[in-house]
Amino acid sequence: MTSLYVHIPFCASRCPYCDFATAPATSALRARYLAALRGEIAREGAALGRPRIATAFFGGGTPSLLDPHEIASLSDAIREAFDFTPEEVTFEANPATLDRARLEAWRALGATRMSLGAQSFSQRALASLGRTHVPSDIAPAVTAARSLGMDVNLDLIFGRPDEPDGEWRADLDAALEQVPEHVSAYPLELVLEPEEGIANWGGGGWPTVERWRIAAAAAQPDDDGLADRYELTADVLRAAGYRHYEIANWAQPGKECRHNLVYWRNGEWLGVGAGAHSHLSGRRTRQPGGLLGYLARVEHELGRIDDAAADPAVDTAILALRLDEGLDLAAYGARFGAPARARVDAELRGLDGTGLLERHGDRVVLTDRGRFVANEVFVRLL
Ligand code: SF4
Known part of the structure; x- marks a missing residue:
């Protein structure tokens, strides 16, 4: 028995603060990537003896922008390669790239949880983060996931550039109005050194992103301001009945993310896709973060890279x-x-x-x- 992480790197646009392995949704490499991913899934499933998958997590990138036929073909590959009878399946969603047909395809794959990158309910804050969705996208996405029986995690970011007093408190209140089963809240962290091979920086490339980050970092609340917001988050969510079970994660009783608990308990999981990490039989391995590096490795069946620093x-x-x-x-x-x-x-x-x-x-x-x-x-x- 193990857990499965699947990385879907495609995004409709690149948020300037983000360091994940992503690529444009329109990438000419999209079909080739998904074919390589299916191949990797088939080989890993066979090598591991078709184990039972206890939890699965589809992260990115933006898994929610996959088309229904792409989700269905991933589902087929996974069911062929593994005994796919998980207790929990999460997929990450962007409020701007979700529709009923896609949601139903995720449900058919077995999704029990949607992790929604809401980030904020303030238009000012979303614009300050360079996000393309608007606050009014969030509630319909939550309602639609609920109507298919899924639990909802809301991802939120605090400490945004020029964040006025009270804006974060209003965000917490708006989030609670959606009655999410789970909340993840992180301070905005801006890395000023690009990680080679990971990112497709889009637009004007890294120099533009770097300029944005320097200006955004200068406009963030100071450390005391961030600490106050974190304390407020803990107080508000605790008062609303959520358990603060991990540094940045809160859950209604029994609604903790079982998949992420596997990571935090340093359990066993297989990660497939660009930049994905694995921990199996005490060995940590990873795939290259860049799309071309990943494709070169997987298409030549070179296996994962040992994480020597682990x-x-x-x-x-x-x-x-x-x-x-x-x-x-x-x-x-x-x-x-x-x-x-x-x-x-x-x-x-x-x-x-x-x-x-x-x-x-x-x-x-x-x-x-x-x-x-x-x-x-x-x-x-x-
Ligand atoms: S923050 Fe999310 S939506 Fe934005 S680029 Fe990163 S993975 Fe894509």
Whole structure:
């Protein structure tokens, strides 16, 4: 039994803050990419002995812009390659690229959850992020997914350029009006170094994107402003009955994303498509992020690239601390041995008294403040 991640890189347009592996929806490579993806799925399924898929996640890019016949052919390839009887199937959707026929095709594939890139309910904020959808696209997309029996995650971004006081609070209220089963809320993070081979920067290329990012970063709230917004998010969603189960994720009881929990518990999954990572039998591998690099590798059946930098003991400790269940040092010691446990324990004890961590017996958990500055904790474990 494993989990499956499928990367669909195509987007209607490129958002200037985004660093994911994407390509234009009109790319001449689209059919070739989907054929390569089906081939990769067939080979991996055979190599793994046609395992049962427990959860699946179709991310991107914008999976929701695939045409119904493209979704159906992916579905056929997956069912042929795997015992595809998952408890949860999520697909990512852009509010501007969703229609009934596409939704029904995702439902026929087995989708139980739609993760909607709403980002904000403010037209000003969406424009400041360079998004092409408008606030009035969001509610109909939620209603349509619900009508097919799917749960909904709303993806939101705070700390937008020139964000006025109160705008983020209004976003949280508008999000709650949709009664989503799940909310993901991230601060806007602007990377100023391009990752080679990953991005198709569109328009004027990287120089234009870099100029946009420098101006946007200068207009973002400062660190205190971001911390206030994060605290507000935690307070508002907790009061509304959501469990803050991961640094940036909240869920109604029982509605946590099971697929993402596999990642955070450092479990086993197969990732297919450009830039996709896998973790199988303790080995981390990945595919190239650029479309041409991916095609060259998959069409020549070269297999995935070993992720030499991966350290399972370090990864497991950091990932566990992202969750509200925290890091169970006893279980960690049983999995990685007493020396690994002692090392992690000693590093975390260095933070005793800082208010970033709490200990409950063998379990170490980040506090709310620790969650906001989690990277300061994680860097100690590297
Ligand atoms: S943010 Fe989403 S829609 Fe925008 S370019 Fe990135 S993957 Fe595509």
